[in-house]
Amino acid sequence: MVFSNLFFLYVFLPINIILYFLAKSNSTRNVIMVAFSLVFYAWGEPVWVLLLLFTAFVNWFFSGLLESPGRRSKIVLTLLVALDLSLLGLFKYSGFLYENLNALLGTSFEAPGFTLPIGISFYSFQIISYLVDVRRGDVKAQRSFLKFLMYVTMYHQLVAGPIVRYRWIADEVDGRKVDIGDIWGGFCRFFVGLTKKVVVANAAGALAGQYLDGDLSRLAASGALVGILMYSIQIYYDFSAYSDMAIGMGRIFGFHYNENFNYPYISTSVTDFWRRWHISLSTFFRDYVYIPLGGKYRHQLRNICIVWLLTGLWHGASWNFVLWGAYYGALLILEKTFLLSLLNRLPRWVGRVWSWLAVLVGWSIFYFTDTARLGAFFRALLGASGWSDPAVWVTLQNNILWLALSLAFCAPILPAIHRWLDDHLTDVGRCRLVPLQAAGCLALLLLCTALLVGQSYNPFLYFRF
Amino acid sequence: MKLPETNLRKLYKQCCIRSMVLIVAVMATMGVFSFVLPKPAESLVEKRKLAEMPAFSLNALFSGTYLRDFEAFYADTFPFRDAFIEMGSWFDELKGIRGSDDVKIYAPPTDSQPQTSSSQGASQPASQPQGDPDGSGSSVPAVTPDDGSSSHPSSASSQPEQSSSQSDSSSQGSSAAPEVPDGYSSNGYFVVGDTGYMLFGGYRPVAEQYAGYLTQFARSLEGQAKVYNIVVPTSSDFYLPEKYQSLSNSQKDNISYLYSLYPQQNSPVITVDAYSNLERNKDQYIYFRTDHHWTARGAYCAYEAFCQTAGLTPVSLDSFEKRTIPDFLGTVYSYTRDQKLAANPDYVDYYITAKNYEGQVVTKDQPGVWQPISPWAEWVEGGNAYSVFLWGDHPVFLLDNLDIEDGNNVLVLKESYGNAFSPFLMANFDKTYVIDYRHYEQSIYDFVLEHNIKTVIFINNAFAANTSYHAERINYLANQLPHTAGVSAAGEGQDQSGQE
Numbered sequence: 007m008v009f010s011n012l013f014f015l016y017v018f019l020p021i022n023i024i025l026y027f028l029a030k031s032n033s034t035r036n037v038i039m040v041a042f043s044l045v046f047y048a049w050g051e052p053v054w055v056l057l058l059l060f061t062a063f064v065n066w067f068f069s070g071l072l073e074s075p076g077r078r079s080k081i082v083l084t085l086l087v088a089l090d091l092s093l094l095g096l097f098k099y100s101g102f103l104y105e106n107l108n109a110l111l112g113t114s115f116e117a118p119g120f121t122l123p124i125g126i127s128f129y130s131f132q133i134i135s136y137l138v139d140v141r142r143g144d145v146k147a148q149r150s151f152l153k154f155l156m157y158v159t160m161y162h163q164l165v166a167g168p169i170v171r172y173r174w175i176a177d178e179v180d181g182r183k184v185d186i187g188d189i190w191g192g193f194c195r196f197f198v199g200l201t202k203k204v205v206v207a208n209a210a211g212a213l214a215g216q217y218l219d220g221d222l223s224r225l226a227a228s229g230a231l232v233g234i235l236m237y238s239i240q241i242y243y244d245f246s247a248y249s250d251m252a253i254g255m256g257r258i259f260g261f262h263y264n265e266n267f268n269y270p271y272i273s274t275s276v277t278d279f280w281r282r283w284h285i286s287l288s289t290f291f292r293d294y295v296y297i298p299l300g301g302k303y304r305h306q307l308r309n310i311c312i313v314w315l316l317t318g319l320w321h322g323a324s325w326n327f328v329l330w331g332a333y334y335g336a337l338l339i340l341e342k343t344f345l346l347s348l349l350n351r352l353p354r355w356v357g358r359v360w361s362w363l364a365v366l367v368g369w370s371i372f373y374f375t376d377t378a379r380l381g382a383f384f385r386a387l388l389g390a391s392g393w394s395d396p397a398v399w400v401t402l403q404n405n406i407l408w409l410a411l412s413l414a415f416c417a418p419i420l421p422a423i424h425r426w427l428d429d430h431l432t433d434v435g436r437c438r439l440v441p442l443q444a445a446g447c448l449a450l451l452l453l454c455t456a457l458l459v460g461q462s463y464n465p466f467l468y469f470r471f
Numbered sequence: 472m473k474l475p476e477t478n479l480r481k482l483y484k485q486c487c488i489r490s491m492v493l494i495v496a497v498m499a500t501m502g503v504f505s506f507v508l509p510k511p512a513e514s515l516v517e518k519r520k521l522a523e524m525p526a527f528s529l530n531a532l533f534s535g536t537y538l539r540d541f542e543a544f545y546a547d548t549f550p551f552r553d554a555f556i557e558m559g560s561w562f563d564e565l566k567g568i569r570g571s572d573d574v575k576i577y578a579p580p581t582d583s584q585p586q587t588s589s590s591q592g593a594s595q596p597a598s599q600p601q602g603d604p605d606g607s608g609s610s611v612p613a614v615t616p617d618d619g620s621s622s623h624p625s626s627a628s629s630q631p632e633q634s635s636s637q638s639d640s641s642s643q644g645s646s647a648a649p650e651v652p653d654g655y656s657s658n659g660y661f662v663v664g665d666t667g668y669m670l671f672g673g674y675r676p677v678a679e680q681y682a683g684y685l686t687q688f689a690r691s692l693e694g695q696a697k698v699y700n701i702v703v704p705t706s707s708d709f710y711l712p713e714k715y716q717s718l719s720n721s722q723k724d725n726i727s728y729l730y731s732l733y734p735q736q737n738s739p740v741i742t743v744d745a746y747s748n749l750e751r752n753k754d755q756y757i758y759f760r761t762d763h764h765w766t767a768r769g770a771y772c773a774y775e776a777f778c779q780t781a782g783l784t785p786v787s788l789d790s791f792e793k794r795t796i797p798d799f800l801g802t803v804y805s806y807t808r809d810q811k812l813a814a815n816p817d818y819v820d821y822y823i824t825a826k827n828y829e830g831q832v833v834t835k836d837q838p839g840v841w842q843p844i845s846p847w848a849e850w851v852e853g854g855n856a857y858s859v860f861l862w863g864d865h866p867v868f869l870l871d872n873l874d875i876e877d878g879n880n881v882l883v884l885k886e887s888y889g890n891a892f893s894p895f896l897m898a899n900f901d902k903t904y905v906i907d908y909r910h911y912e913q914s915i916y917d918f919v920l921e922h923n924i925k926t927v928i929f930i931n932n933a934f935a936a937n938t939s940y941h942a943e944r945i946n947y948l949a950n951q952l953p954h955t956a957g958v959s960a961a962g963e964g965q966d967q968s969g970q971e
Contacts, residue, residue, distance in 0.1 A: 011542065012505075012542075012545060012546050012549055013541075013542060013545050015498060016498050016499075016501045016502040016505055017502040017505070019498065020495050020498040020499040020502055021499075021502075023495050024495065024499065049538055050535070050538075051535075052532055052533045052535060052538075053533055186484045186487045186488060187483065187484070187487060189487070189491065190487035190490065190491060193490075193491055193494060209566075212578055213578065216578045395717075396714060396715055396717060396718060397576055397718050400570070400572075400574050400575070400576045400661075400715075401576050401578075402567075403567055403568055403569070403570045403574075404566065404567040404568070404569065404574075404575050404576060405566050405567040406566075406567040406568060407565065407566055407567050407568075408566035408567060409567075433479045433483075434479070436483060437479070437482050437483045437486050440483070440486035440487055440490050441486060441490060443490065444490035444493060444494060447490075447494055448493075448494060448497060451494075451497070451498070452558075453558075453562060455501075455549075455555055456555040456556070456558035456559040456562065457559050457562070458546070459546060459549050459552050459555040459556060459559070461546065
């Protein structure tokens with residue numbers, strides 16, 4: 007199931023909320039959350055839900071051994087992490103590996119035909135962060151399997167992040183307090199996320215596909231540019247919408263997940279971009295790969311290369327993702343060596359333009375899993391089939407208000423409004439604001455429903471990562 | 472957020488709780504509605520059957536198809552669905568402007584949508600278009616730009632008695648043969664002012680295939696019947712503003728190319744230049760603005776051109792009685808839901824082309840059974856008004872002019888463009904047989920012999936002539952072996968088409 011789905015919005019979520027708040031004790035609420043999460047997951051993966059349960063159980067069962075320092079716990083940690091990574095590797099990368107081995111050796115081994123279990127990239131990383139943190143002594147191992155299962159399978163973040171570390175929500179797993187204002191904030195956040203997905207990301211995706219999925223040898227440069235711009239809008243709104251909805255639902259049920267996006271398209275450098283984009287992934291690699299390898303103190307260049315190779319591969323088992331990771335690794339090294347200090351001395355818009363350009367090229371590499379098509383796209387972008395296409399201008403015109411607003415909301419307008427309201431509203435005003443917000447939420451729900459009706463199935467971009 | 476006074480904090484909490492309860496109540500109420508309200512079976516707006524509740528099986532559950540189909544069903548039958556769709560198109564209009572040229576482009580839907588129709592797939596007897604030679608076909612429209620004949624209103628009860636079976640069968644038939652053109656422009660539909668266009672792609676290798684198959688077929692009939700080929704342009708060639716002509720490839724070039732192949736092949740196929748006569752009459756109402764078909768007036772241009780080529784005298788249009796169905800919003804409208812089109816509907820004129828006539832039909836449901844029927848389904852209205860001609864698309868239709876008994880019979884092999892055209896032939900021929908090659912399963916060769924047909928006319932719009940599905944279908948029927956035991960051969964034919 008996905009969040010932008012009528013059955014989820016009108017059946018699954020309201021039943022979950024009603025049952026959750028009818029239950030009085032935390033332990034009943036935990037059971038409810040686990041039950042709903044398993045149904046949510048099994049809805050999309052009726053078979054691989056067993057793999058999820060198995061993985062969660064094995065890791066939970068042995069994690070108690072990690073609390074004592076020493077050799078034994080180190081071995082247990084190594085074995086458990088190796089198990090998690092092997093499962094990830096088996097399901098996600100075996101096909102890719104076979105394909106390349108066969109190409110290299112001229113053999114024809116048949117790859118195991120697994121489908122990738124939904125969310126495996128996310129939950130494997132969550133479990134690894136838990137194991138490492140327990141072993142480091144940052145958090146105590148969870149004694150209750152139910153609670154651990156709730157952490158791993160929580161449907162808000164199970165399939166598309168953010169990658170929530172156990173230690174951030176360990177207290178909330180054990181016991182949650184009800185804060186009405188906070189729950190209300192969660193509601194509003196959820197509907198904002200839903201709107202970002204349905205009103206912006208889906209429409210941008212349709213427009214991007216119109217240009218990028220067709221015959222690239224006949225695509226005008228303006229079409230190529232608009233296409234990749236639309237894809238940039240789509241991927242940001244899609245993925246950050248998912249995080250918004252996850253964070254919003256987390257707050258409704260008393261969990262606080264860290265922010266995953268911080269307006270990445272206003273970055274002033276590529277380094278800045280990666281501090282703002284998919285934060286839970288880059289900090290994961292920072293804390294569990296980069297720093298343990300020596301960080302900036304030992305073999306920094308090597309460490310950066312490893313991290314970006316892994317980042318690329320994490321996004322998909324295909325060479326273009328490796329290239330995409332390498333591209334960003336190279337740009338970051340470039341910025342570290344001289345570019346960043348140069349950018350710092352120039353006006354800020356120069357850095358913004360630079361990072362926009364870098365990101366647009368990055369999304370091009372990301373989009374085309376077929377390198378021949380990637381080449382054809384860049385040729386089109388450089389004007390191989392002319393520059394202008396009347397259809398592009400008509401399309402832009404037909405979507406001009408939508409496009410202007412979508413681009414504008416890439417900047418932190420909503421936080422600015424929040425701050426202004428905080429500064430200017432009286433306490434009574436704050437109370438009056440709530441019904442207005444509620445009307446806004448309902449209006450957004452109505453609009454999203456209108457756009458969702460007729461679309462029966464609406465997968466998120468980040469599902470298969 | 473700090474609220475110092477406890478009663479204010481209480482007030483704030485109360486506001487939040489009430490808002491949350493309201494929102495969850497709205498969601499839950501709609502959820503309850505979605506189960507207790509009666510579920511519609513078909514959508515008049517989209518002219519298609521809605522997804523049905525899937526049958527449960529453990530196999531379907533574990534393979535994931537059960538829940539996917541359930542979601543499709545849930546979305547297809549969501550409460551107040553038509554109102555929501557209407558709201559969606561209203562919102563679409565707000566997203567931008569049409570500029571000084573008053574133009575709007577509609578993209579074909581993305582991958583997320585065809586799921587809805589996939590559940591119908593099982594019941595579709597004819598195959599979807601095969602192959603996709605130029606690789607742009609990933610973006611085929613989910614709501615196929617087929618015939619206005621698509622589905623008849625479900626309110627068959629208000630119709631003449633014999634109509635109920637017709638309307639049922641044609642609503643199935645129409646969803647069976649989507650007219651999705653190869654090389655279909657990925658730019659989708661284009662609306663200028665109050666006129667919508669389907670943008671032409673065209674693909675010469677398919678045009679060549681189409682021409683080749685017709686030649687083969689004509690050779691097999693040499694000595695028995697003359698074979699004419701009419702390829703009809705759609706409206707974009709005549710009316711698309713100069714500035715936007717580049718959005719759609721030239722149908723004139725494509726048709727000339729296709730016609731030029733016959734002399735090269737030394738082919739017995741006789742080509743009919745409908746294009747020039749349509750162009751001469753382009754100031755008349757020859758195409759609909761909200762539908763991809765031509766009007767009867769447009770079809771008359773092709774009839775005149777045919778008569779000229781065949782050495783017949785066309786009967787003057789004024790001599791026929793004209794009747795009109797108002798307020799026709801056709802396929803281009805139902806695909807785009809464009810507000811400008813909605814505000815300016817078309818009307819459908821049809822001409823009673825004989826004084827004394829009879830009609831008969833063979834439906835998909837009852838192959839081999841000839842049922843009496845009027846040539847015009849005069850009760851149709853709204854989005855279905857094009858189905859006034861021959862009741863939409865049926866395997867075989869017979870138009871019999873009772874005032875001509877000279878045994879000079881004609882066979883029209885057509886897609887839906889042939890529906891408006893065929894009735895004019897009644898004025899010149901004894902019996903006019905009309906076969907929709909997308910729905911017919913038996914040997915056409917046999918049919919020609921059996922009904923003593925001397926003239927065979929292929930009529931297709933330029934999109935169809937550039938679609939390999941249509942070419943393959945014609946070839947398939949042409950190569951159906953002549954048979955003596957009708958029943959068994961028909962059975963085989965159906966099996967084969969199922970495997971296509």
